[in-house]
Amino acid sequence: MIKHVVITGTSRGIGFELAQLFAASGHQVLALSRQTESINKLQLQNCHALDCDITQSSDLERAVTYIGAHWPQVDILINNAGHLINKPFAELTMEDMQRMYAVNTFAPMALIKALIPMMSSDAHVVSLSSMGGVQGSAKFAGLTGYSSSKGALNILNEVLAEEYKEHGPRFNVLALGAVQTEMLEAAFPGYKAPHSARQMAQYILKFALEDGRFYNGKVLPISQSTP
Numbered sequence: 001m002i003k004h005v006v007i008t009g010t011s012r013g014i015g016f017e018l019a020q021l022f023a024a025s026g027h028q029v030l031a032l033s034r035q036t037e038s039i040n041k042l043q044l045q046n047c048h049a050l051d052c053d054i055t056q057s058s059d060l061e062r063a064v065t066y067i068g069a070h071w072p073q074v075d076i077l078i079n080n081a082g083h084l085i086n087k088p089f090a091e092l093t094m095e096d097m098q099r100m101y102a103v104n105t106f107a108p109m110a111l112i113k114a115l116i117p118m119m120s121s122d123a124h125v126v127s128l129s130s131m132g133g134v135q136g137s138a139k140f141a142g143l144t145g146y147s148s149s150k151g152a153l154n155i156l157n158e159v160l161a162e163e164y165k166e167h168g169p170r171f172n173v174l175a176l177g178a179v180q181t182e183m184l185e186a187a188f189p190g191y192k193a194p195h196s197a198r199q200m201a202q203y204i205l206k207f208a209l210e211d212g213r214f215y216n217g218k219v220l221p222i223s224q225s226t227p
Contacts, residue, residue, distance in 0.1 A: 009081030011035040013181035017201035023047040054107040079108040079127040086142040104149035123169035124212045161217025170216040177223025
């Protein structure tokens, strides 16, 4: 069955791969990113790239308008966009913190709220978080803002799953370990992750389409390390 899929942060990394995989599988994709050039160059069938800063309400309204004009409903929302600043806590500014929370927590919240009226009863919201935002996991100096904003995203989805459990949609979080992306390289130069963005996108595709029906309100660690 063809799904209507909204993905944020599609200009590079996991989001870029997800847009290609969903479109290649025949699903309808709305790719939201501040930069659409990389997606548009691919000329993907079934994929519409919309220039969208998800922290701006006017841009979210344009996305909602597009969906209302072209789609019957939203079946899958993947909150993939993220922002990471690696700085010692003493050097972090309030602007740094506000930017990370704006992208990692408040924007997914605003997008979910905007799209819920357009979602089917069995729709699936998948938010991509980090192992750094999971209680009891290993933490890294310099990631105060990033990890705490992802922790807030985790709790947000747990609460929404409870609030909407009677009639849907379902809400789940995938807390990712290290994935070889430009964001990881910027945070940890020279570090080699065990998984590529493509490999992780293939897993997320399957989870969003199939495995998610077994879960609701879960924060699932996707990592080879313990804790």
